[in-house]
Structures are given as C-alpha cells and as structure tokens.
Amino acid sequence: MIGQDGVMADEGHRTTERVLHLLGLLQQRAVWTGPDLAERLGVTTRSVRRDVDRLRALGYPVNAAPGLGGGYQLGAGRALPPLLLDDAEAVATAVALRLGARGTVAGGGEAALRALAKLDQVLPARLREEVRALQSAISTLDGGVEEVEADLLLVLARATRDEVRVRVGYTDRDGAVTRRRLEPYGLVATGRRWYLMAWDLDREDWRTLRLDRMREPEATTWRFRPREHPDPAEHVQHAITVSAYRVRGRVRVAAPAAVVRARTTAASVRVEEVDDDTCVLHAGADDADNLARHLALLGLELKVLDPPELVAAVRRLGERMLRAAG
Structure with missing residues (x-):
C-alpha cells in the first residue's frame, strides 16, 4: 500500500505540473492547436483535453474552436483567476506595485498594497532583492505626496x-x-x-x-x-481634519454634500450630509483667520456654527473684502 500511495502521489504531482505548464503556454500565445500543445507537453491530445477541463474547473475560461484556424484560447472570465508570472514579469509587477503602494502613483494605493502583500509573500528571496535594487534606482517627481517605503x-x-x-x-x-x-x-x-x-x-x-x-x-x-x-x-479622517488642530470649525453649507466633497478633499475636511441641499462641514486649523480664508475659497453660502473665534475671523475677513471693494 505504501508503494501504491507513493505512485499515486507522484502521478498527481506530474499532472499538477503539466496543468501549470499548460496554463503558462496558454498565456504566451493567443491560440494553440491541440497537437501543438500535445507536442509541447509530451502527451496525447486526449490528455490535453482532460487538462483543459481541469483548468476550467479551477475557473480558467479556456475556449475551444474546431476547424481550420481554431484551437484553444485563454479567454476573459467573470472573475480573475490566479496568474502565472515568470521571473521578469514578477519583478516588473512587484516594482510597479511598490511604487503605487508607497504613494508615488495617484490613486489605488490601498489596492496596490494588498496586491503587493500577496505577491511578496510568495516571491523568492533572489527576486525580492532584485525588486529592491530596481526600486532604489527609480526616482519620481510627484509633488505633494509623502513617499513611504x-x-x-x-x-x-x-x-x-x-x-x-x-x-x-x-x-x-x-x-x-x-x-x-x-x-x-x-x-x-x-x-x-x-x-x-x-x-x-x-x-x-x-x-x-x-x-x-x-x-x-x-x-x-x-x-x-x-x-x-x-x-x-x-477615525483617521476626523483626526487629520479636525481633532489635530487648535481651531475646530463647524460650518453649515447651503449646498449638497456631493458638491462640497467635489471642492474639497477627505484629507482636509469631513462633510456631514443634512439633507439634499444642506450639509455641515467639519474642518480644523491652528489659526482661525487661515481657516476663514479657506472657507471663503469654497465660493458657497456658509454659516459658521462654532467656535466663536472662527465667527470673528470670518467677520474680519468680510469687512476687509468690503473695504477693498469700496
């Protein structure tokens, strides 16, 4: 029995390797004929059909077209199945994800980090060192972004x-x-x-x-x-827009929340929807006059709810603007 189990395990290992090899071939060329795949894999066309069925069971959409010009083709499915990457492709992907995750690529930072964590977990040590070496050789000129390793x-x-x-x-x-x-x-x-x-x-x-x-x-x-x-x-949005500052403003805005969000950023204010036409804006600053100037730049109808020092700062700004207009 021990011998039989060993033979079965070995056959299963060879089948798995062959199916992975087949997947790699399908990713390299648009269309493969059955005989071409059989020759590359060293099996019969019947074995190729069985291996194609195994890939389909794993979620890979392998299309088959008969006749002249037909063959096997890896198509697009409803969900993204696992991808096979060679060394060069893995290194290029990891470098791009590292740049995206550390903030040098606009948007997608969190998604890049999740993908990088998955890839880095299985990346061989020799390729991981190559990725770090390539990343250190790349410089970017993105302004206003704090890079993170x-x-x-x-x-x-x-x-x-x-x-x-x-x-x-x-x-x-x-x-x-x-x-x-x-x-x-x-x-x-x-x-x-x-x-x-x-x-x-x-x-x-x-x-x-x-x-x-x-x-x-x-x-x-x-x-x-x-x-x-x-x-x-x-929690982070409240901390960076309000609680970290000495002056914490609360302002009613006569505009839909979507309009206010389009004119601000989540890193600078927190917008609380009241109804379809009104919202409350929460923002902070170390100086009331500075916060008043930023509120004026919104170009919207505002009413400062608190604190009193922000009310006074807005009144001073309005008086200066009226004098300038006169």
Whole structure:
C-alpha cells in the first residue's frame, strides 16, 4: 500500500505540473492547436483535453474552436483567476506595485498594497532583492505626496492582518523621537499620505500615526485580541481634519454634500450630509483667520456654527473684502 500511495502521489504531482505548464503556454500565445500543445507537453491530445477541463474547473475560461484556424484560447472570465508570472514579469509587477503602494502613483494605493502583500509573500528571496535594487534606482517627481517605503507598508499590513504587535520609531510634529509599541488596526491612504490607526500600549489610547514619520518597523510575535474600535477610515479622517488642530470649525453649507466633497478633499475636511441641499462641514486649523480664508475659497453660502473665534475671523475677513471693494 505504501508503494501504491507513493505512485499515486507522484502521478498527481506530474499532472499538477503539466496543468501549470499548460496554463503558462496558454498565456504566451493567443491560440494553440491541440497537437501543438500535445507536442509541447509530451502527451496525447486526449490528455490535453482532460487538462483543459481541469483548468476550467479551477475557473480558467479556456475556449475551444474546431476547424481550420481554431484551437484553444485563454479567454476573459467573470472573475480573475490566479496568474502565472515568470521571473521578469514578477519583478516588473512587484516594482510597479511598490511604487503605487508607497504613494508615488495617484490613486489605488490601498489596492496596490494588498496586491503587493500577496505577491511578496510568495516571491523568492533572489527576486525580492532584485525588486529592491530596481526600486532604489527609480526616482519620481510627484509633488505633494509623502513617499513611504514599501517594506514599511508590508510590515504594518501583515501585522494588521495577523493581529500582532509592532514596534516603530516615530518622530512627532515637534521633532521628538520615541519608540512606540502599537496594536495596528488599519492603514488608511488619503491620496497624499499614509496613516496607521493603532492602540498605543504605553499611552493607553488610540493614535493616528503618519507612516512617513516612522522608522525601523519591527513586527513582534506577540498576538493581540482585537479591542472594540472605531472605523479606521472615519477615525483617521476626523483626526487629520479636525481633532489635530487648535481651531475646530463647524460650518453649515447651503449646498449638497456631493458638491462640497467635489471642492474639497477627505484629507482636509469631513462633510456631514443634512439633507439634499444642506450639509455641515467639519474642518480644523491652528489659526482661525487661515481657516476663514479657506472657507471663503469654497465660493458657497456658509454659516459658521462654532467656535466663536472662527465667527470673528470670518467677520474680519468680510469687512476687509468690503473695504477693498469700496
């Protein structure tokens, strides 16, 4: 019985290798005839048909057309099946994903990070080093974007997924450097920066941390049980638009929320819909006069609800504009 099991396992291994080889061939050329595939795989055309059926069972849409000019063709399906990449293709894909994930490609940062985490997990060490070497040789001129190293993103993404604590060096807004012990709950990209929502073990409170201020990330082996926590995206947006500033403005806007969102960014304000024609805008700044000027640039009908110092700043700005017009 041991011998028979060994033979069956070996045959199954060879079948798997042949099916993967077939998939690779179908990705290389638009159309293959049955005899051509049989010759490449060293099997009969009947075996080719069986292997094609195996690929279809795995979700690969392999089309077959009879007659002259016909053959097997890998088509587009309803869902994306796994793809086979050779070394060069894997390296090129990983480099592009790293650039996209660290913020140098507009949009898609979070999707790029998810795809990069999947690819990096199975990438051989020799190719991983080649990817890093190529990335370090690439420079970009994207303005207004805080770049983040892909390795840092990967460490934090995996720790968030696996629910393990991390240690990072962090430089705060005053330039002080500390070592933070964190339980990571979510990574959020704003289009300009990456943020981590985490529970700070030493401060015993939720923190929103900028990734471009982090250094030397280290994932520990200490797993944590998730606490009841706010939605990471909402928490980060509130932290970076309102709670981080001395002046926290609340303004009623006589316009639909969609109009206000189109004239602002999620990284600068939070928009709360009231009805079809009204919304409340939440924004922060360290200076009331500066916030008043930004509100004026919206070009919409506004009413400042609070704080009083923002009301006074808007009144001063209006008076100056009236004097300038006179």
